[in-house]
Amino acid sequence: MKKILMVDACVREESRTRGLAEYLMSKLEGEKEVIRLIDEPLKPIDGKYVNHRVELINGRAFDHEMFRWAKQFAAADEIVVAAPYWDMSFPSILKVYIEHIEAMDITFGYSDEGVPTGLCRAKKLYYVSTSGGPIYDGNLGFRYVTRLCEDFWGIPETKLFQAELLDVVGKDIPGILEKARKEMDEYFG
Numbered sequence: 001m002k003k004i005l006m007v008d009a010c011v012r013e014e015s016r017t018r019g020l021a022e023y024l025m026s027k028l029e030g031e032k033e034v035i036r037l038i039d040e041p042l043k044p045i046d047g048k049y050v051n052h053r054v055e056l057i058n059g060r061a062f063d064h065e066m067f068r069w070a071k072q073f074a075a076a077d078e079i080v081v082a083a084p085y086w087d088m089s090f091p092s093i094l095k096v097y098i099e100h101i102e103a104m105d106i107t108f109g110y111s112d113e114g115v116p117t118g119l120c121r122a123k124k125l126y127y128v129s130t131s132g133g134p135i136y137d138g139n140l141g142f143r144y145v146t147r148l149c150e151d152f153w154g155i156p157e158t159k160l161f162q163a164e165l166l167d168v169v170g171k172d173i174p175g176i177l178e179k180a181r182k183e184m185d186e187y188f189g
């Protein structure tokens, strides 16, 4: 059975992004797992952590608990990232998570020529986002995660679903969210 991992980088309890991502999850079939990042003991990595990680990787000590997030991410067949548009990208907890899963020889490796090669199993990553205002020049959070998929993780396909203008007074918020759900209905057929 396919393993589907939802990486929930939403921060607010009543998050609309999470609501849309859960709707998307309901369209996918497989063994589902959700990791809610704000409930995880994730801290920005520091120099001591980096050196420790290098020692562990050099010693092939991949059973260390610091690698649990990276192993979970690498093993998923499909990934759903839920991240509201914050400060033109996403909440910092997602960046901290990325620092932790960016573990050499688990999610990516290097070829003899020094080129990163992806080690993740997933063939597809869905990215769900909502924003308060308009997103003018592409969702930078999605673009960044897509580059990581392409350049590091070896995940060939990414797909964005987003709902904009949710904090603009007078907008039909339920209607905007419904439109995003309809887009998912159409996409999944």
Ligand SMILES: Cc1cc2nc3c(=O)[nH]c(=O)nc-3n(C[C@H](O)[C@H](O)[C@H](O)COP(=O)(O)O)c2cc1C
Residues within 6 Å of the ligand: 010, 011, 012, 014, 015, 016, 017, 018, 084, 085, 086, 087, 088, 089, 130, 131, 132, 133, 134, 135, 166, 167
């Ligand atoms: C810290 C913070 C930063 C935000 N930055 C942006 C932004 O750069 N652009 C934007 O359009 N909306 C921004 N917003 C508004 C959110 O994107 C919007 O309210 C979104 O729908 C929140 O998602 P949620 O309902 O899942 O929490 C920001 C909100 C917060 C709290």
